[in-house]
Every structure is written in C-alpha cells, then in structure tokens.
Amino acid sequence: MSTTRKPVSTGERTATNRERLVAAAAERFHTRGFEATPVEDILAATGVSRSNFYYHFADKRELARAVVERWIETYDRDIVTPSLAAEGVPVGRRLADLFQRAAQFQEPAAGRTGCPLARLVLELAHQDPAVRRRIAGYFDSLQSRIAALLGRRDNRLGPDAGRVAELAVCVLEGALLLSHVHQDPGHVRRAGKLLATLVA
Amino acid sequence: MSTTRKPVSTGERTATNRERLVAAAAERFHTRGFEATPVEDILAATGVSRSNFYYHFADKRELARAVVERWIETYDRDIVTPSLAAEGVPVGRRLADLFQRAAQFQEPAAGRTGCPLARLVLELAHQDPAVRRRIAGYFDSLQSRIAALLGRRDNRLGPDAGRVAELAVCVLEGALLLSHVHQDPGHVRRAGKLLATLVA
C-alpha cells in the first residue's frame, strides 16, 4: 500500500517513537517483568499514544521480541565485547573483567533483577519458542568466544576449553541471579574472581 | 469468630483442598509463571470453587507464598538433602550427585523451566520483598551446608570453603537456567561433574 513509507535510514537518527518504546519496555520488562508491565505503562513513560504503539507493533509479544534484540545488543556491546576482546590482557583477567562489568550493571538501586535475557526467556519461552532459541543462540556464541580464548593457552585443568567455557556461562548467569536474590552485586564480582583463579 | 475451625492436625492426612490448590499452583507457576497463570486455571485443575479458593487464601499472592514454601520443602527433601547428607560418600561425589538429581528434575518433557525458586523470585520479589528474603535465606542455608562439607578436608584450592560453596550455588542455578534455555538437562550434569573435578 502507498500509505506506509519507510524512513530513509534505520541507522543513526534521533530516537524514533518506536525506539523510545523499545527502550522504555526493555527497562520495565527487566525490572517488573513482561506480564506485570501493562502496555499503558510504556505509553505513559514515552508519551506515545496507544494507537501509535499498535502501528509499530502487531502486539505486545512483538514488542518483547524487539526488547530481546535490544538487550542482546546492549549486553554484548557494553559488557561482553569490551572485556573479552581486550588485546594483550591475560585470559583470566578478561574473564574477571567480564564479571566486573556485569556486576556494575547489576546495581540494586536501579532495580536490576539479574540477567535481563534470563528474565525474558522465562516469561516468553512458553508462548514464543523462537525467543528461547534466539537467546540460546546468544549464550552459545558467548560460550564459543570464551572457549576460543581458553583454547589459546595450555590448559592445566584437563577438561577441554569448551567445557570450561560452558561452566563460565553457568557461573555468570547463576551469579547474576543470586546477586538479585541477595541484593548484592558483590556476588558477581566474587564469582568472577574465583572462576578466573580456577581456570587461569 | 466461631465460624472458623482448625483441623485437628496439619500433618499427615488425605490431601485437603488447600493442599491440592498449592500443588496445582506450584506446577503451573513453575511451567507458565505466576502472572501468566490465572486463578481460574488452578480452579479448573483441582475442581475447587472460586469462593473456596478465597476462603483459603486472602489473594493470589498469598497462594504464591505457600507455593514458595512448598518448592523449598520439595527441593530440599528430594534433591538437596539426599545427595549432601550421604554418609561415607566423598565430597566431590556428593556435589556431582546433587547436580545429577537436579538434572533429573529438569526434564523438558515435563515443561521444566530451571529452578522453580529462581522463577518465582523474579516475578514476586518486586511486589513482595518477603518472598525474596525467604528464598535468599534458603540459598544461604544451602551454601552453608556445602561449605561445611568442603571445610572438612584439606582445601587445595586456596580460597576458603565459603567462597567455593558460594560458587557451587551459582553454578547450580546457572546450569538449571541454561538447561531450560537449551532444553537440555545434560547441561546440569556436565556442570556438576566439572565443578566436582575442580573442587575435589
């Protein structure tokens, strides 16, 4: 139809209504949850009208899918990549740094509830299997990156790098959850340091 | 008021309506989530009337608190205690056994979504801080029990038993989450074996 026109670029521009909606939803779905956050809240926070919301998204679940993509991008750009891709830094320190950054994100004052992807997958996997697979894929890629790092040096632990990387992802996700339960980001830092000691 | 009478014993009896409601809710809150499960579903599953439900529970959140208690009892009785309290078994094997039992619980065919306490705390912590503290307390006790086990022998790892126990709980919770995300209970088994290797 000729009524819908695409913007010239989806790249760098001032935030569109759609982007504002996704940003507001990302924060609320993380702190309060998907089901517990009415569309109304996101509308009020952004000043976008209800009907405009449904112009951009077919339904609330489509918004959730966009939120998942946003969290993957954010988490990867701000936490994972800066620590793992640090050239010239020993593997153990890179790992500890990853946990340090994750801990910073986890401040309770900001209402953080562990890993945002973990929270979303729990609420969305049942009604939208594609979301589960998407998040599984991201965790896989994270594991692979860590494995590649560990594989570069002599492994004095015996088990192969893949297994250790698998364990590292477990520790990260578990520590993020426990830091929420105990309201203490130090949990993530301590887990990261100990893990780095064990594998490096 | 003289209209409410307490049962003679709350211990061993055939399941009361209240117990049936909690059992049905525990399963559904775990597989579908708290917010996504209407009271109606629990009523239909148990055959209990709506009004009888509100005779037993002030509201849905009170039901959730009862569900949390039930999961703590179940998990502790069926998974944690049998493995950790096994006399004459080496510490490493007790830990691996704990993960083995947790993995069995995690069969995807049953719709398992990781640790039931983790799922509940995410949805309930924001509106009911007491639930978060209760679950934090249970994780603390689990950590203490593991620490006591580890403390019994020479620790060749350097860090004290408390830290290692803290890490073990992280690994357990993280592995349970990832087993849901990847739909593979083997995740929990592998994490348990590797952890046992590292600390024992």
Next chain:
DNA sequence: GTCTATAGATTGATAGAC
C-alpha cells in the same frame, strides 16, 4: 505516523446462602 474513543475479553476478588 499519529490521534481520540471504545470495543472485547480476561481476571482478581466479593456477596450471600447453605
């Protein structure tokens, strides 16, 4: 792309009798 107004459905909780 955006707005106002409203439909349509679900759901948590209560009233009052037995």
Next chain:
DNA sequence: GTCTATCAATCTATAGAC
C-alpha cells in the same frame, strides 16, 4: 468449608479520522 452468581477493574487490541 463449600457453593452459585456477579461485580469491578484491568488490560489487550481495534475502529476510524487526520
């Protein structure tokens, strides 16, 4: 302790105009 009937609120989504 349990039942039927119903209220009142909340929430997702759509209709139709500009």
